[in-house]
Amino acid sequence: MASREFLKILSSARLGDVSAQQNLASAYLKGSFKTPIQPANALIWLEKSYFSITNQSLEISSSNFSQLSSLYELIAQIPLIEVFKSPSFGFAWDLFWKLAEENSIPAKWQLANLLMNPAHAELQAELKQWFKNEKSSSTVATLSKYNFESLQELAKQYLHELGDAESAYQYLAKELLLQLQPKNQALSSLWDAWVNDGSEEALYRCAELGLTKAKLALGLRLARIDQKEELEKSSATKSNASLKKAAHWLELAAKDSDRDAWFALGEIYRRPQFSGYSAAESDRCFDRAADLGHPEAQFRKGANLWRKREKLEEPVRGLQASYWVWQAHQQGVSEASELIQKILESVPTPKQNDWHELATLAEHALNHHAEHKLDEEWILLCHRLVIANQFQLSKAELLLCEVSQMQHEHCVVVDIRWELPKILPRLIQIETVSQRRSLLAAGKAFAGIPSDQEGNLRQRRYRFDRVTDWLKTRINKRQPDESDIELA
Template identity: 35%
Template sequence: MANREELGIIRGARAGDADCQLALGKLYLFGGAGLPRNMPTALHWLGRAAQQEREEAWRLIGSHIPFETARNCLPDVLPWYERAYDAGIKQAGLVLAQLVLQQPAANESSALRHKAQQALEAAARAGLPEAQWLLAHQADGRPLNSVAPVQRHTRPLAARRPSPPAWRADNIIPAEDYARLDQLWRQDHMLFLAQAMPLLQRLLAAAPADAEAARACDWLPGPPQVLLLARYAELLPSTDDDDGSRHQCCELAAYGGDRNAQLALGLWFARMDGEGRRQSSGIAAVNFKRAIRWLTLAGEQGLADAWFALSRIYLKPEFSQRCVAEAQSYLERAAEMGHVAAQLECGMYAWRNRRTDEHSDVRAAYWLQKAAAQGCAEAETALARVAATPKEAGWVASIVTCLTRELLESQPLLAARLELAALFGLSRAEALLLDVTAADQGHCLVVDIRASYGRSKRRLVLLRTARERQALDRIVRLFESIDSGPDGLEGNYRQRLYRLKTWLPHVGGDDLLAA
C-alpha cells in the first residue's frame, strides 16, 4: 500500500510532472516502502519521463529493464535503448540487439540493424553470457528469432557442454499432430488424454529423465513440446502415475518454463497443497530447497499461488530456515497479485498488530477491502470491525438543504467540510477540525482530531463508491493549496464554529455555537 509520500508522487506523475514520473518509475523499478517491484509499470513511467528529456530515465531503462519486458512496448522503447547504448551501457546494447535482430528485417532501418549487430558483438566481448549465446546461434546460421526465450544460459560460452544435435522433438512428433492435439484440448480433455498418450510415449522415450538431466545436456524443448507436457501432467491424476510419466512430464515442462508445472512441482517437493496443508502424496523426503526454487520461478512468472505457497513453507516449524519476516514478504507479494487468502491474512495480521502500530488499521482495511471485493465473506465481516458503517450526521441534514451558490462561493472551505460531514457521517467537531489532506488514505478516511479535541476517538471511514472518491479528490485539491491548521486561514475550533453560526444564522445557529 502506497504511503502518503508515494501517493503525492503518483498524483504528480499522473499530472505530467517529469520529476514525479522519474521518481515513480524508480519506485516501481527497485521497489518502494509501499509499492512492489513491477517492471512493466516502471518502464511506462520511465518512458514518460524520458519523453520529457530526463537523461536518468533512459539510462535506467537501458541498465535495468530486460528484453522480456521491453519487447511488449515496441517500437516506442527503441530510442531509449539506442541512447543508452551510445552512452556506453553494454546491457542496453544487448537488449537493443534482441529487440531489433529478432524482428523481420523490413521493420527497422539498415543503419539501426547494423548498430544492433555491433551492440551484440560488444556485449559478447564484454562477457555477457546471453550475448555470447545469441551470437553463437547466429554464427550457426540460425536467426535470433528462432532462439527459444524460455531458457537462458548463465554460463560462459566456453564452459557450456555442446547440446546433442541428433535430438529434435519436431522430428519425433510432426507439427500437424500438435495442431490436432491443441484442437482436442479445447473440445474434450479426456479425448485429448487418449490421443496424446502414444505421442507422449515417443516424446518421453527420447527426452531426459528429469529436469536435472535436461540441464546437464542443455536440452531445450520448444513451446509446443512444453505445452503438451504441461497439459498432460495437469490432466493425468497422480494416482495413475505408476510409471512416473506424469512426474517426468511435470519436471520437463517446468524446466521448459511452464509456470503451472513449476508450481505443481514445487508443491510436490514440499508435499503440500496450495493452502499449505500437508499431503500424503509427493516426494518420499520433503525437499524444501528444490520446492523453493521451483515456486520462486513460478512466482516470478506471475503466479500468486506460488508466492502464497512460499509463505507457507517459511512458516513451517520443520523448515530449518523458518523466518516469519520472509513469510510475510512472500504473503504480501501474493496479496498484491490478487490472491484472496493472502489478502485476508495480510488484513488480519495488520489488524492484530494495531496496538504496536497505530496505522496498522489502515493497512488492514486496505487488504480486507481487496479480499471482500473478490467475494470473501470473512473479509467483509472483519471490515465491519475495522471500520464500522458511519451513522448519518443528523446535525448537517438541515444545513445542506440551505446551501446556495452565493454561500458556496463566499465560504468554499466551510462548504467543503459540510459536504464531507454529509458524505461520511462526521460529527460537528470532526467536520470542522479534520485535517483533510492527511486523512485521505486512498481507500479510506482516517478521522482523527484528538490533538485538537480530546474527547474524540480515532476511527476509519471506508470509501466504497466512485462518487465518494471523486468528491474527496475534489475537496483534497481545495485544501492542498491552503494552511488549514489551528493558526492558519480557518482559525481554531471556536472560530470555525462561530463562522458557521454567522454564515447560516437561520439554521440553528445558536445550537451550533454551543459547545
C-alpha cells in the same frame, strides 16, 4: 602396457582373422584387456573385418552371415559423432544408413542424433560439406538419390519412430524431439500432456523449460498443497526432502512474480518438519504474495497487522491493517468482510445522518455560489457540511478535520488530535459513489489552501453559526431542485 591376450588377438587380426579383428574392435570399444577406448581404431578394424568377409566369396555362407551379424552389432555401437575425422568414416556412414534401412534401432538413433541434434550444429555443417564431396563415391547405391537435406528429413522420421516405439532410445528421442520444437509449441504440448493425461514427466520437463505455472504446479504437487486447501491438512506427513524440492520449484516460480508461489512458500516455511522453518521468512513470503494481489495473503497480512496494531508505529492505529483487509474483502474473502466491520465504520446512507438537512442546503449553495456571492471561507465550510453528512462526523470533527488529507483509497481518516488530543481518530469506509464525489469536490476546493486560512476553533465556530443560519433562512426559503442535490 598391453596384456598378452590383447597382443595375441592383435597378431591374429593382422593375419586376417575376421573373428580376431572383431574382437580387437570390441576391445577398443569397451576397453577390454585394459585397452584404451578408441572408437576410431575400432572402426578401422571393423572395416577390415567387413571387407575380409565380403571379399571371401560372392555368396555369403552361414558362417559369414553370422560374422556379418556380429559385425553389424559392433558397428551400431560405434559413436558416429566421435569418428567423423577417421579415414574410415565413409565406411561407417554408408553402413549406418544400410543398417537403418534394415530397422536397426541403434543405427537410427545415431543418425538422428548426428543430423538433428542442435548441440552438433558445427559438426553438421562440416558433415554437409563432406557429404557433397563424398556422395559420388558412396558404396550404397540407394543413397545416391538423396541430398543432405533429404537425409535430415529421413533422420527426423527415424526420430519420430524411436519416440513412438518402446526401446532404450525412446526417452532420448523424445528429449531431442522436444528440443527441436519451437519453445512455445514445446511448452504447450507438454502442458497439455500434463493437464489432459496427468503425465508427471511432462510436468517436470515443462517446469525445466521455464513455464511459470508448471513450476508452481510441480512445487504444489511435491508439497501436496492444493491451492484451495491448507497445507496442514494435506502435507503434515511430507518429509523434509520433499518440502525442500517443493520449495526449490516454488522459489523459481516466485521469481517470476507468481503470487500463488509466494503464498505456498509462506505455508511451507511454517511447517515444523521443514528444515528451513522460519516464521519471519513465512511472513515475508505472505507479504510478497499480498503485494501481488493474493486475496488470502492480503487477509493474513491485514489480520496480522490488526493484531499487532498496539505495537506498530503508525500515524493512525489500524490504518495499514484496514487497507489489506479491505483489499481482501474486495476479492470476496468472507473472513475479511467480517474483520473489516470491526476496523472500519460504515455509514452508507447519508439521508439518515444528522447533517442531512444542512448538507442538502449547503450543496445547493455550492451549486449556485456565484449567484449568492459566497466568499472562499463560506465555500469551504459548505464542503465541510457535505463531508460531515456523508461520513456522520461530529461537530468538532466537521470543523477541525483536515479535508485535504482525510481521503485514502479505501477509507477516510478523521483525526483532530492536533487540536483536541483526547478525541481518538476514526476510520470510516468509503462505500458509495456520492461519498467519493463529495471527497473529490472538497479536495479540489481545499487544494492549496493554507492550514491557517480558516482560523482557530473559535473563529470556525463563529463562521459555522453564521453559515448555518444563512442556509436555514435564505436557502431554505426555496425548495432546492433535485438536480442540484447529489447526496444519496
